[in-house]
Amino acid sequence: MMSALWHPFADMSVSAGEKVVLQRGEGCRIWDEAGNEYLDATAGLWFCNVGYGRRDLIEQAAAQMGRLPAYSTFDVYANRPALELADRIATLAPTAGPSGVFFTSGGSDGVDTAAKIARRYWQVAGEPQRTVVISRDGAYHGMNAYGTSLAGISGNHDGWGPLVADVVNVPAQDPAALERALAEHAGRVAAFIGEPVIGAGGVRPPAPGYWERVQELCRRDDVLLIADEVVSGFGRFGVWFACEHYGIAPDMIVGAKGVTSGYQPLGFVACGDRVRSLLWEQGGVFRHGYTYSGHPVACAVGLANLELIEIESLRPRVEALTPVLSRVLTELEREPGVAGVRSAGLLGAVDLAGAEADPGLPGRVVAAARARGLLIRALAGGSLQISPSFVISEVELERIGETIAAALEAVGVAEVGR
Ligand SMILES: Cc1ncc(COP(=O)(O)O)c(C=O)c1O
Structure with a gap:
């Protein structure tokens, strides 16, 4: 009988009948129900920073479930793991001034929360006309209504009809475009949001000096700066948050994924002093939150x-x-069928030549890699995602390169469009 499972980001006319049922994992390795072993080159959906099979995390979850599996943190209620994790994140997050940490269930509701906090901030600050949120071309900010509206990947943004109003998308690498948008919507902009390195939009590091200039413009025009660190947070750039790497101190940082390495769903918005103090002191009741905000098991x-x-x-x-x-990606760049490569921290992308003319190509390469024991993923624009767990070895990184090369050869990718 056909399963009722409706897969996200899938064409169910294909995925309903064709499944890879994964069963267990250890380190960077995953096994499916048929016993096939895979090297996971993407840490799931960029989340499993510490690798699979970690007893400490599993035991902490079980112990907390035994004590108190869940209770809300609405109103005056708290639990020890939520209190401690909020303080820990506040210590690590490089926001402008000490943070207040608002927990969510994942990255999409983290983005929606940050956008609503920005809108609320200006209501309370006495400038309610500031309702515009600016995002970048190629951006991925989750799939809730605000995040979908802010999306800079057209395939994700389009096809729903009008969602959240007052969002403006600007070219990704050009601070002058942001400056023009700020001038066009002068006095009406609440916030600018961006991923330090664009992730799902193709792993695109910023142009040199991009973030410093964006921060300068936001400060000049009193616009709140929101960094979406859902992918880049918690070590993927060596530092705790990529904002440190790019030398910026935003007003809000959205996090998820790597905060639990995916062992539990959890997200948050760390709000710097400006936002926290105004909304804590003068905001009244903040009528927003989720049943599982500050979930004790997720926080533990x-x-x-x-x-x-x-x-x-x-x-x-x-x-x-x-x-x-x-180095592995640079070597891969010499392969026929590779149009280019990019990397920043432990994050990389391989652009496939011919993907534009043949949109089915990335999917065939991903399937050929899987048949050779490698899990990779196709991103928007026809590139392949590499974002392994931090416990990966050098030999395994080499294997990723070799297996992608073998997969390209197997699907017969021609050297075109270089
Ligand atoms: C930059 C960024 N923001 C937000 C999200 C949404 O997170 P979630 O899927 O946990 O809702 C993602 C997910 O990939 C992401 O990459």
């Missing part, structure tokens, strides 16, 4: 995960692996 796992990143020195490990990934 988050604490254990951050501890593991620290005690196993996984951030220095990322720093050591960064040039290895860069």
Whole structure:
């Protein structure tokens, strides 16, 4: 009988009948129900920073479930893991001034929360006309209504009819375009949101000096700066947050994924002093929140995960692996069928030549890699995502390159469009 499972981001006319049922994982390796072993080159959907099978995280989750599986943090209620994780994130997040941390269930509702906080901030600050939120071309900010509206990947943004109004999308690498948008909507802009490195839009690092200039423009025009660090947070650039790497201190940082390495769903918005103090002191009741905001099991796992990143020195490990990934991708660039490569931290992309003319090509390469024991993923625009767990070895990174090369050869990718 056909399963009722409706897959996200899938054509169900294909996915209903064709499934890879994954069963267990250890480190960077995953096994399916048929016993096939895979090297996971993407850490799931860019989340499993510490790798699979971590006893500490599993035990912390079980222990917290035994004590108190869940209770809301609405009104005056709290739980010890939520209190401790909020303080830990506030210490690590490089926001402008000390943070207040608002928990969500994942990245999409983190983005919607940040956008609503920005809108609320200006209501309370006495400038209710500031309702415009500006985002970047190629951006992915989750799939809730605000995030879909802010999306800079047209395939994700289009096809729903009008969603949230007052969003403006600007070219991704050009601060002058932002400056023009600020002038066009002068006095009406609430916030600018961007991923430090565009992720799902093709792993696109910023142009040199981009973020410093964006921060300058936001400060000049009193616009709130929101960094979406759902992918880049918690060590993928060696530092805790990519904002440190690019030298910026935003008003809000959205996080998810790597905060628990995906062992539990959890997201948050860390709000710097300007936002926190106004809304805490003068905002009245903030009528927003989720049943699972500050979920004790998710927060207990988050604490254990951050501890593991620290005690196993996984951030220095990322720093050591960064040039290895860069070298592997540079070697791959010589392969017929590769139009270009990019990497930043432990994040990389391989552009496939011919993907524009043949939109089915990335999917065939992904399937050929899977048949050779490698899990990779196709991104918007026809590139392949590489974002392994931090416990990956140099040999395994080499294997990613070799297997992609073999997959390209197997699908017969021609050297076109270089
Ligand atoms: C930059 C960014 N923001 C937000 C999200 C949404 O997170 P979630 O899928 O946990 O809702 C993602 C997911 O990939 C993301 O990459």
